[in-house]
Amino acid sequence: MMFRIFVFAALCAVSSAGRHSAVNIVVSEQQAQGTGHYEEISSGYGGEYESDHHIPVDEAKEASGAELTSLAHTSAVQAKNAVQSQHTAGSQAAFGIKSTLASAAQGAAQTAQAALVGKQAIVYSLKKQVSEAEKRLSGEIAQLHETEQAAQLAQQGAQQAQSQVATLSGAQIAQKVAAETANVAASQQSMVAQAKQRLSNLIQRLHEAIHELSQTEAAYYKAAEAAQMAQSNAAAAGAAVVAASAKSQQSSGSGSGGHSYH
Known part of the structure; x- marks a missing residue:
C-alpha cells in the first residue's frame, strides 16, 4: 500500500512540472516486496509528449547559443560600419564646408x-x-x-x-x-x-x-x-x-x- 502511494505521488509531481521527458522512478524492492533489490519503474506521458519524439535539451541550448553568438557578431559589424559611415559622412561634410569656404x-x-x-x-x-x-x-x-x-x-x-x-x-x-x-x-x-x-x-x-x-x-x-x-x-x-x-x-x-x- 505504501509503495502505491509513493509511485502515485511521484507521477503527480512529474506531471505538474510539464517537461517533455521520461521519468524514471527508482524505489527500493525491499519497500515493494521486502527484498534487497531495486526495481525501476518508467512512466511516459503519452500523446505528443512521448519520449521517442523528444529533442534533448542540451542540443537545443547549443543551437540557440550559436545563433545568438552569430547575431551578436553581425550586430557588432553593423554597429562598427555605422560608426565608420558616420566618420565618412562627417569627413564629407567637412570637405564640403571647407571647399565652399x-x-x-x-x-x-x-x-x-x-x-x-x-x-x-x-x-x-x-x-x-x-x-x-x-x-x-x-x-x-x-x-x-x-x-x-x-x-x-x-x-x-x-x-x-x-x-x-x-x-x-x-x-x-x-x-x-x-x-x-x-x-x-x-x-x-x-x-x-x-x-x-x-x-x-x-x-x-x-x-x-x-x-x-x-x-x-x-x-x-x-x-x-x-x-x-x-x-x-x-x-x-x-x-x-x-x-x-x-x-x-x-x-x-x-x-x-x-x-x-x-
Whole structure:
C-alpha cells in the first residue's frame, strides 16, 4: 500500500512540472516486496509528449547559443560600419564646408587683387597728372618772367618819354603799353598761382593714393595667403574623405565575411 502511494505521488509531481521527458522512478524492492533489490519503474506521458519524439535539451541550448553568438557578431559589424559611415559622412561634410569656404576665400582674394590693380592705376594716373602739372607750372612761371620783364621795360620807356616830353602822344602811348604789360603780368601771376595750387592738390592726392595702395597691397597679400591656406585645408579634407571611404570599404569587406559556429 505504501509503495502505491509513493509511485502515485511521484507521477503527480512529474506531471505538474510539464517537461517533455521520461521519468524514471527508482524505489527500493525491499519497500515493494521486502527484498534487497531495486526495481525501476518508467512512466511516459503519452500523446505528443512521448519520449521517442523528444529533442534533448542540451542540443537545443547549443543551437540557440550559436545563433545568438552569430547575431551578436553581425550586430557588432553593423554597429562598427555605422560608426565608420558616420566618420565618412562627417569627413564629407567637412570637405564640403571647407571647399565652399575655400572658394569664398579665393573669390575674396581675386576681389582684393582687382582692388589692388585699380589702386595702382589711380596712382599711375596721379603721377602722370603731377608730372604734367609740374611742366605746366614751369611754363607758366617762365611766361610770367617774360611778362614781368616786358612790363618793366614798358614802364621804363614810359618814364623816359615823360622826362623828355618830346611829344605828348608818344608819352601817352608808352604809358598805355606799360599799363597793359602790367596787367598781363598780373594775369600771368594768377595763372602761376593756379598752376601751383593744382600741382599741390595733385601731389596731396598722390600721397594719399600711395598710402592707400600700400594698405591695399597688404590686404591683398593677406587675402591671397588666406585663400592658399583655405585651399590647403580643403585638399586635406578631401584626402580625409578618401581615407575614410577606403577604411569604410575595408571594414565592410572584412565584416561581410561572416563567421560560422559548429
